[in-house]
Amino acid sequence: MEVLIYLVPLALGLGLLGLGAFLWSLKTGQYDDLEGAAWRAVMDDDAPVEGGKAKEG
Amino acid sequence: MPPLNLSPFGERLKTSWPAGMAETRDLSHFVHHLDGGLARMELAVDGIVCGACMRVIESGLAAMPDITLARVNLTDRRVAVEWRDGKVDPVRLIDRLSELGYRAYPYDAGRAATDAEQETRTLLRCLGVAAFATMNIMLLSVAVWSGNASDISPEQRDFFHWLSALIALPAAAYAGRPFFHSAIRALAVRRLNMDVPISIGVLLALCMSVVETLHHATHAYFDSALMLLTFLLVGRTLEQAMRRRTRAVAGNLAALRAETVTKFVSPTDLTVVPVASLRPGDLVLVRPGERIAIDGVVTEGRSEIDQSLVTGETLPVSASKGGVVYAGTLNLSGALRVTVSVAEHGTLLDEVTRMLDRALEARTHYVRVADRAARLYAPLVHATALAAMLGWIAFGASWHDAIITAIAVLIITCPCALGLAVPAVQVVASGALFRAGVLLNSGEGIERLAGVDTILFDKTGTLTLPEPEVVNAADLPADRLTLAGRLALASRHPLAAAVARAAGAKVPLAAIEEPGQGVRCEHDGVELRLGRPSFCDADRNAKIFDADPEASAIAFAYGAERYVLAVRQRLRGDAVDVIGSLKQDGFAIEILSGDRAPAVAHAARTLGVEHWHAGMTPADKIARIAALQSQGRNVLMVGDGLNDAPSLAAADASLSVATAAHLAQAAADAVFLGEQLAPVAAALVIARRARQLMRQNLLFAVAYNAVAVPIAIFGFASPLVAALAMSGSSILVTVNALRAKPRERR
Numbered sequence: 001m002e003v004l005i006y007l008v009p010l011a012l013g014l015g016l017l018g019l020g021a022f023l024w025s026l027k028t029g030q031y032d033d034l035e036g037a038a039w040r041a042v043m044d045d046d047a048p049v050e051g052g053k054a055k056e057g
Numbered sequence: 058m059p060p061l062n063l064s065p066f067g068e069r070l071k072t073s074w075p076a077g078m079a080e081t082r083d084l085s086h087f088v089h090h091l092d093g094g095l096a097r098m099e100l101a102v103d104g105i106v107c108g109a110c111m112r113v114i115e116s117g118l119a120a121m122p123d124i125t126l127a128r129v130n131l132t133d134r135r136v137a138v139e140w141r142d143g144k145v146d147p148v149r150l151i152d153r154l155s156e157l158g159y160r161a162y163p164y165d166a167g168r169a170a171t172d173a174e175q176e177t178r179t180l181l182r183c184l185g186v187a188a189f190a191t192m193n194i195m196l197l198s199v200a201v202w203s204g205n206a207s208d209i210s211p212e213q214r215d216f217f218h219w220l221s222a223l224i225a226l227p228a229a230a231y232a233g234r235p236f237f238h239s240a241i242r243a244l245a246v247r248r249l250n251m252d253v254p255i256s257i258g259v260l261l262a263l264c265m266s267v268v269e270t271l272h273h274a275t276h277a278y279f280d281s282a283l284m285l286l287t288f289l290l291v292g293r294t295l296e297q298a299m300r301r302r303t304r305a306v307a308g309n310l311a312a313l314r315a316e317t318v319t320k321f322v323s324p325t326d327l328t329v330v331p332v333a334s335l336r337p338g339d340l341v342l343v344r345p346g347e348r349i350a351i352d353g354v355v356t357e358g359r360s361e362i363d364q365s366l367v368t369g370e371t372l373p374v375s376a377s378k379g380g381v382v383y384a385g386t387l388n389l390s391g392a393l394r395v396t397v398s399v400a401e402h403g404t405l406l407d408e409v410t411r412m413l414d415r416a417l418e419a420r421t422h423y424v425r426v427a428d429r430a431a432r433l434y435a436p437l438v439h440a441t442a443l444a445a446m447l448g449w450i451a452f453g454a455s456w457h458d459a460i461i462t463a464i465a466v467l468i469i470t471c472p473c474a475l476g477l478a479v480p481a482v483q484v485v486a487s488g489a490l491f492r493a494g495v496l497l498n499s500g501e502g503i504e505r506l507a508g509v510d511t512i513l514f515d516k517t518g519t520l521t522l523p524e525p526e527v528v529n530a531a532d533l534p535a536d537r538l539t540l541a542g543r544l545a546l547a548s549r550h551p552l553a554a555a556v557a558r559a560a561g562a563k564v565p566l567a568a569i570e571e572p573g574q575g576v577r578c579e580h581d582g583v584e585l586r587l588g589r590p591s592f593c594d595a596d597r598n599a600k601i602f603d604a605d606p607e608a609s610a611i612a613f614a615y616g617a618e619r620y621v622l623a624v625r626q627r628l629r630g631d632a633v634d635v636i637g638s639l640k641q642d643g644f645a646i647e648i649l650s651g652d653r654a655p656a657v658a659h660a661a662r663t664l665g666v667e668h669w670h671a672g673m674t675p676a677d678k679i680a681r682i683a684a685l686q687s688q689g690r691n692v693l694m695v696g697d698g699l700n701d702a703p704s705l706a707a708a709d710a711s712l713s714v715a716t717a718a719h720l721a722q723a724a725a726d727a728v729f730l731g732e733q734l735a736p737v738a739a740a741l742v743i744a745r746r747a748r749q750l751m752r753q754n755l756l757f758a759v760a761y762n763a764v765a766v767p768i769a770i771f772g773f774a775s776p777l778v779a780a781l782a783m784s785g786s787s788i789l790v791t792v793n794a795l796r797a798k799p800r801e802r803r
Contacts, residue, residue, distance in 0.1 A: 004216075008220065011193065011196060012193060012224075015189055015192065015193045016189070018189065019185060019186065019189040022185040022189075023182060023185060026178060026181055026182060026185070031181060032130060032132070032174075033129075033130040033131055033132045033133070034132060035131040035132045036108070036111060036129060036130060036131030036132060038108075039107065039108025039111060039131060040108070040111075042108065043108055043112055
């Protein structure tokens with residue numbers, strides 16, 4: 001059962017990593033526009049659009 | 058891609074910045090100055106429907122020099138723009154968007170919106186923490202459960218329990234705050250809400266688990282406590298998300314119709330400014346055809362004022378120097394200079410606002426279904442737990458075992474399903490209402506709408522369309538109608554606007570406007586006139602309309618030819634059908650209007666409504682509602698005018714029209730869009746279905762307790778049983794809530 005010595009911290013660490021990622025995504029406003037995010041995923045960044053260059057982000 | 062006009066706002070709302078105006082527009086009220094020399098403004102954009110629009114807007118704005126950020130929020134239908142402060146005139150942004158084919162309106166976020174956003178984030182953060190803790194504790198718990206069934210050593214079990222405590226205690230302290238705060242607030246005013254049993258359950262479960270762990274026991278309930286918090290936070294988050302969405306749409310509506318005024322910055326210079334930036338004593342210009350946005354005193358000019366939105370009365374009143382004009386009224390014939398006054402006692406708006414406050418206060422006594430359930434539920438649960446403890450002691454169990462059993466009862470009865478039962482239905486139902494063209498102001502609006510048995514309609518603007526229409530356009534030859542329409546474009550008078558709409562005219566004729574009379578011009582050597590019958594020498598022809606009490610006559614002269622057009626408020630296209638089907642469904646229907654008796658009688662006859670009241674003041678309407686309520690009726694008020702706002706707030710439930718006055722919208726439970734009356738009927742159907750599902754869900758929760766409580770009382774509620782029961786019942790009520798979506802009729 002010595003395996004617990006590193007398995008438990010590993011499990012907790014991974015969990016905390018997930019939590020951290022969630023909090024970070026929340027803080028950077030990634031949950032503010034769920035509908036728009038769905039469309040952004042399928043848009044081509046480099047396709048030219050009439051009237052100007054696409055802005056990154 | 059050209060914007061598809063599929064947005065719920067459509068073309069129905071007029072632009073707030075009149076086209077072709079020479080004055081400057083002052084948007085500084087909406088611009089926020091950020092650190093680092095940047096400025097930021099949010100715009101509500103009409104007509105964003107998909108990702109392509111998003112793309113066009115973002116790249117179109119980003120192509121402008123000195124713009125550092127342009128980001129569309131598709132959920133809220135807004136665009137946030139940042140630029141180097143001082144380098145870009147914010148007006149250019151609106152012009153650029155209109156070049157791209159979108160109408161944009163500056164949006165003032167205000168404090169309420171920011172607070173709501175903050176709350177959403179707090180809830181999501183709590184949910185994240187609770188979910189993380191639940192998952193990790195569950196991982197340890199499953200190991201303990203399977204170990205208990207086989208060969209786990211007591212030391213290993215204690216280690217896992219301590220580890221669970223290490224995760225659970227801080228996580229619960231953080232994620233439980235929304236519940237603890239609300240419970241403390243409720244207890245402080247000696248009331249019970251659902252958060253009281255939740256908080257007690259969670260805290261007791263955690264305390265007991267720590268004590269049990271200290272005593273090397275086989276069971277600890279850390280997982281139950283955290284799982285409970287997670288499920289309940291899901292419910293809270295859904296509820297909050299629903300509220301935020303409806304608020305965003307309502308905020309956009311407000312921005313689209315944002316009241317602006319033309320202010321004199323010097324005796325000759327005019328600037329268009331938002332009403333919010335006006336101070337008492339400012340001098341503003343009100344052109345004919347404009348809606349007056351402020352209360353004030355006329356300092357120059359003479360005109361006729363249409364007060365129908367404020368009082369419901371359709372006959373115009375005259376205004377001249379020294380006269381008082383009210384916000385929400387329409388200036389008909391001449392330009393006025395108005396000094397802005399403070400809303401002192403005795404002004405109409407003040408009176409209406411006061412009545413509104415009183416009525417809203419009365420409505421806060423409404424108790425939500427969930428809170429009513431909590432009032433019954435909490436004492437029952439606590440009594441059961443106490444009885445279980447005393448029962449076990451009576452049968453000779455030790456104090457320790459008796460207390461453990463009592464706490465197990467509390468944990469297992471914790472209203473996990475109850476916390477989801479109502480919000481889940483609300484979210485699905487509000488989505489369905491949204492698609493039907495109804496925007497909810499408050500979650501409990503659904504519950505209130507569902508209980509309605511009597512419907513009171515206002516006439517002007519509610520049963521009728523807000524804009525008057527030409528009824529006899531077919532009397533004119535097509536080419537004459539086109540000419541009349543083009544001539545009408547030269548005038549800002551509402552009657553002329555109706556003629557222009559009827560003709561579908563786009564290109565105005567160069568014409569001379571005779572104030573208070575009409576417009577005239579020469580076209581191909583023929584004199585054209587459009588205006589009062591006397592102005593066009595068509596008095597005799599206009600006689601025929603004296604019989605119709607609601608119609609206003611506007612005459613058109615083409616050389617020696619004379620035509621008279623009747624313009625009147627038209628009933629909404631489907632009003633007759635909708636009223637008919639509502640009556641069939643057993644609703645009692647009445648019309649309450651501030652308009653004159655002949656006009657109301659005519660509308661009531663057409664719609665087949667037997668009970669109608671004309672010439673009603675706001676106070677009369679409230680009295681009528683109170684009279685019906687004292688007969689035990691549940692009253693729904695549907696209205697739009699400023700004069701309806703107090704009665705909207707006084708009624709058990711209320712609906713208002715999207716084109717309604719601000720105050721009326723704020724007072725209503727929900728707002729409906731479009732030119733049809735059908736959303737009213739749809740809202741009632743969806744609300745009734747939602748209430749039925751809420752009751753079903755509450756019944757499920759009760760049934761679950763009926764099964765789970767005996768198990769807990771007899772001491773079989775192991776943490777495994779608790780976990781299964783909780784998640785099972787939560788999933789059940791959530792799935793049931795999805796049925797609030799009406800079946801597709803295709």
